[in-house]
Structure formats: C-alpha cells, structure tokens
Amino acid sequence: MGKTLFDKIWEKHVVQSVEDGPDVLYIDKHFIHEVTSPQAFAALDKKGIKVFRPQQVVATADHNVPTINQHLPISDHLSRMQVDQLIENCKKHDIQLYGLGHPYQGIVHVIGPELGITQPGMTIVCGDSHTSTHGAFGSIAFGIGTSEVEMVFASQCLLQNKPKIMRISVEGKLNKGVVSKDIILYIISKISASGATGYFIEFAGPAITSLSMEARMTICNMSIEMGARGGMIAPDETTFEYIKEREFAPKEQQWEKKIQEWKQLFSDSDAVFDKELLINASEIEPMITWGTNPGLGISISGLIPVAESIPDEGERNNIIKALHYMGLQEGKSLKGLAVQNVFIGSCTNARIEDLRLVAGVVKGRRKNANVRVLIVPGSQQVAAQVKQEGLDQIFWDAGFEIRQAGCSACLGMNEDKIPAGEYCISTSNRNFEGRQGAGARTLLASPLTAAATAITGVVTDVRELLS
Amino acid sequence: MEAINIIKSRFVPLPVENIDTDQIIPARFLKATTKEGFGKNLFRDWRYKGNNENQLSQFVLNDETYSGEILVAGRNFGCGSSREHAAWAIKDYGFKVVVSSAFADIFQSNALNNGLLPVTVSEVFLQKIFSLSNRSILEVNLKEQTISISETGERESFPISAYKKTCMLNGYDDVDFLLNLRKEIEKFENLN
Numbered sequence A: 001m002g003k004t005l006f007d008k009i010w011e012k013h014v015v016q017s018v019e020d021g022p023d024v025l026y027i028d029k030h031f032i033h034e035v036t037s038p039q040a041f042a043a044l045d046k047k048g049i050k051v052f053r054p055q056q057v058v059a060t061a062d063h064n065v066p067t068i069n070q071h072l073p074i075s076d077h078l079s080r081m082q083v084d085q086l087i088e089n090c091k092k093h094d095i096q097l098y099g100l101g102h103p104y105q106g107i108v109h110v111i112g113p114e115l116g117i118t119q120p121g122m123t124i125v126c127g128d129s130h131t132s133t134h135g136a137f138g139s140i141a142f143g144i145g146t147s148e149v150e151m152v153f154a155s156q157c158l159l160q161n162k163p164k165i166m167r168i169s170v171e172g173k174l175n176k177g178v179v180s181k182d183i184i185l186y187i188i189s190k191i192s193a194s195g196a197t198g199y200f201i202e203f204a205g206p207a208i209t210s211l212s213m214e215a216r217m218t219i220c221n222m223s224i225e226m227g228a229r230g231g232m233i234a235p236d237e238t239t240f241e242y243i244k245e246r247e248f249a250p251k252e253q254q255w256e257k258k259i260q261e262w263k264q265l266f267s268d269s270d271a272v273f274d275k276e277l278l279i280n281a282s283e284i285e286p287m288i289t290w291g292t293n294p295g296l297g298i299s300i301s302g303l304i305p306v307a308e309s310i311p312d313e314g315e316r317n318n319i320i321k322a323l324h325y326m327g328l329q330e331g332k333s334l335k336g337l338a339v340q341n342v343f344i345g346s347c348t349n350a351r352i353e354d355l356r357l358v359a360g361v362v363k364g365r366r367k368n369a370n371v372r373v374l375i376v377p378g379s380q381q382v383a384a385q386v387k388q389e390g391l392d393q394i395f396w397d398a399g400f401e402i403r404q405a406g407c408s409a410c411l412g413m414n415e416d417k418i419p420a421g422e423y424c425i426s427t428s429n430r431n432f433e434g435r436q437g438a439g440a441r442t443l444l445a446s447p448l449t450a451a452a453t454a455i456t457g458v459v460t461d462v463r464e465l466l467s
Numbered sequence B: 001m002e003a004i005n006i007i008k009s010r011f012v013p014l015p016v017e018n019i020d021t022d023q024i025i026p027a028r029f030l031k032a033t034t035k036e037g038f039g040k041n042l043f044r045d046w047r048y049k050g051n052n053e054n055q056l057s058q059f060v061l062n063d064e065t066y067s068g069e070i071l072v073a074g075r076n077f078g079c080g081s082s083r084e085h086a087a088w089a090i091k092d093y094g095f096k097v098v099v100s101s102a103f104a105d106i107f108q109s110n111a112l113n114n115g116l117l118p119v120t121v122s123e124v125f126l127q128k129i130f131s132l133s134n135r136s137i138l139e140v141n142l143k144e145q146t147i148s149i150s151e152t153g154e155r156e157s158f159p160i161s162a163y164k165k166t167c168m169l170n171g172y173d174d175v176d177f178l179l180n181l182r183k184e185i186e187k188f189e190n191l192n
C-alpha cells in the first residue's frame, strides 16, 4: 500500500515508539515567541539544564509588541518584562532572536518561510496554534503548548500519537474576486469549527496547486480553525522557486541534493486516507463570517442562517448566542452593514501579496470617513517591500494607517484593540468573542473584501468594485 | 506533576459548545511569565463586566449554589489558541477534571501535561449530567477509566492512552521521560 505525504515525513522522524503509546518524534525546527516560552525556560532553569539543540530554535517577538515606535522602550510594564525576558533567555541559551528593531523581526509564521527556514519534509513546532502555516511547504508543522515547548527545549523531541489523515481536494478554477482566504473560510463553513478534530489535513487538487506559496500559507494557516492539528500541501516547483536563494535556503550542491529529496514528498497514488473530501472551486464566492467561530461563515451574497432551521439543539443555541453577541439578525444579508474598523494584518493575510491585493483595490480611492483602517505588515521585510513598491503611498493616500510588524489586533494583546460593540472586518483568523478586544465584533474576510469595505464603509462584495 | 486517581465531587456545568481558549483566558492576561495566578481571570469576560470587578450574576462561577472540582462543558471545549494558560487557569481555579463530549486536540494535550484530567463522554451522557441538580455528585475513576453519577449509578467509560494514564496516575511528566532518552536521540541525529 502506498504512503501519504504525512506518513513519509512522520516515519522519518520517529526516534522510537513507546509500547502501547505515542511515538518519540524528532523536531527539526522550533520557533518561539515571548508569550508561550517564559514558563518553559523557567522550568529548564529549575531543572538546571540547557536547551539541547539551540541552533534548531529561532525566536522573535510578535504577540505582545507595540506596532508604533518600536524603537522606544515598550511603555506597558508587563509587556516590556515579557519581551525582555525573551531577550535574556535567548542570550542565556544561545538562541537566535529576531527581536524588535531587527530587520527580520515579524510574526513568527511570516518570518520562518520568508527567511527560508521553513522547508519541505521538516517537522516544525511552535507554541502557537497557527504553526500549521508552515505545512504549506510540505512539512509537518503544528502548534504546541508550553509544556511541550519545554520538552522540545530539553530533548528536541515530543511524544506524539500519530493523527488520522484527511485529504481535502479542491477541484476546478476559482471565480473572479475569490482568493485563498475564501477557499479556507468556505471549507470551514462546510465542515464546522470542529469538523477536522483528530486529523491532519493534506490539501490537494488543481485549485490548490495553482496557488502561490503565500496563498497556500493562508489555507494551511487556518486548518486549525476546523480543529485539525495542521494542514499540508505537497511541495512542487512553486515551492522550490519560493525557497530558492532565501537567506537560510540550502545553497549550491546542498540545494541540488535537497531538491531530489523534496521531489519524493507526495502522497502515493494508492495511498489511503482516513477521510476524503472533495470541494468544487467554482461554488466558492467571496466569504465572510457573521458569528463567533470561524465555521459560522456565509458567502457575501448569502443570508445569515435562521436559528429555527437548525435541527441540532446545541448548534442552534450556539447560533442564537453568536447572533446576540454580534448584534446581528438571522435571515439577513451582511451586505450594507456599517463597519467602523478594518484590520489588515496577521499571519493569515499580511504578506506582500495580500497587501498588493489591497493596494489593487484602493489605488486612487479614499476610505470611507466613518471607518478606521489599520494595516499591520506581517514582518519588517514585508514592510520594507511595501515601501519599495510604493504601496505605502497608496495606503496613506487612501487614509489608511500603516503600522510596524506584529500580531496587533489579531489577538488584541497590545494597545491595538477594537472598541466594544464595534464591527471590524478583519483579514485575521479568529472571530471569537472578545478576540480583538473585549466586546469587539469581528467579521473575517479576505484582503480583497476588507479593502472594498474600507472604501465604502459597509460590508461590500469586492466584485462590484472590481468591474 | 501531581498524581491523580479518584475525584468525587460536585460539578460546575457550562452547557456551551465551542468554548475557545480566548474565553477561558483572554489574551490580555497572558503577559505573565510564571504559571501561577491565572485562576482569578478564568472566563474573565463571562464573569465580570468590563474591566472592573462587577460580577455578572447569571454566570455559573458567580453562583454560590454551584461548586466542585469538576467542570462540565459543551462539545469542542478548548478550541482555538494553543495557550497552555487556559489549562493553568482552570487548574489554578481549583478544577481537577474537565468533562465534555469532545476536546480540541491541543487543549487536551495541555490539560494532560498539567495533571488536569480531560474526560470525554458521549453527548447523551453529557446532556444527562447537565440535567442533574446542582447538588449531584460525580465520581471519576482514572484507574477504571469510568465516570459515574452517584445518585443514579449511571456510568460511562472514557478513553485515555495507556501511556498518559500511567503518567497521570503516578504524576510522571514527559520531560523526564525524554531527558532519559537523550542518548538515543543523539544516535538518531547521527544516523539522519
């Protein structure tokens, strides 16, 4: 029987198997950040041990950093202590840190790929659920908790049970105005926020393989939002082309050798998956969420469901609770809803291609006077590229605010919060209650839809602006 | 890690599905660099109004008629962020067991790694627990892998990996296990 892509990578990383228990899985790359690492470092210190393989660890500060005046000391005392702690821990354990002020600083899942650290066939972990992003390169990448961060520090290994594998194939071609964010929001709306719990997902099919690397990252990024531990896409020429010549990409002979290895990374034609799902790309329209989990989404021309029509009682109660929190009415369209905030950022959609999409819509236009628009590039390198391409001028002219790199209003840990009761159309990945600030109401959508809404001030079908 | 086997206690019901880790502990409370003290902000925005200490009386943690070491919640508990602070907060508040009909994967590992026992029951059994009075007692027996309702004697068994069960019963943690393996790991590195 053939093997899946997942099996091939997993098997190569098993150090040993515990009888009747998990596998000891070797981890190639470990990304860390300021929020989920301090307790793990403290635990090492308590045991009097050092990080086992510091060269396989890469650190950045992203979750809890301000997005203005990053050259000044952080004014929030607790945030400053946390960021300082990371600097101290990295120094003590000889870990490479791309901290504030470094030209490579940025959201951990943006910088790994852009520096060429993320490569096919690797096992990659980080104390952050959106580590799934790195799966876009054909690697096994998943988020872990702080105890597991400690385990990887101590041994470069984790005890893991092999998950089940689901393949989601997206056939056909995408419609105009539809981008990878819409594909993933569509899939999650179909299978629910818990529909892939216990699974690892391989995304396949022509509508996936025709995507750029950055668009693929958006898809893998949000696989966690349907409960999956991670998502992955088999590497191909697009992948190799993206990695080539990046800072930490293999060079010269090493490159040739790696390419040969990477070309073996695909699911065999007779591989058997625990579950298969087929999606037709032509059915997908621009998507938007109306509720308080990423599964509660509709197409932009669709209607919010009517609670009574949901047979399952638990789900019905969810919907009623979500509608109440969001201040929305069942059976209504979202189009035309006045929005006070637009957030373009996060590890889902703050790469250069995303910002080019936004610029394409807003060029020569101005934002609606009633909205506040925040653009937070995913990394310093993305921010530099924005400048180089002159996109920053387009954004300033449109009345958008451009900030420095970080997670920002994606999780509302720093000052960038959405005020209670206000709506925010956001290119991030979570619309949970209070995610963007206590009482904030988040509508998840693509960079195109967010840009169109910034211009009109109300939820807008971007296709109306494109034509 | 603290060893755990039999927990017999009243329970706190939270019949809401898809409770995500942002509800369990909002991001603004993640600035600490130690594991202690998160319990006071457990379910913060459901417990208090705004940033002051005005309790929302209808929320179950503010209702004195409910208490116990067992939290019972709706399906897909702990989805969202990988923040282990969620498990720390539940533990710090005083819970030792969380019961649901489904847990998100990362939350489940985080709970197990902190001596907080996640007990997965059928949806029918879960609803049965929700229909009990607030004085009812649940008994969770890890060795037997069972959960039972004291007043009716109804019981269900729950799954847990044999390895994790041993760890929890004895208070072992994975780090010690892995540290003992460093030689084998080095060997593996040299071969690959």
Ligand code: SF4
Binding pocket: A062, A063, A107, A108, A109, A128, A130, A345, A346, A347, A348, A406, A407, A410, A411, A428, A429
């Ligand atoms: S941008 Fe948002 S989702 Fe991504 S790592 Fe930061 S907080 Fe997490």
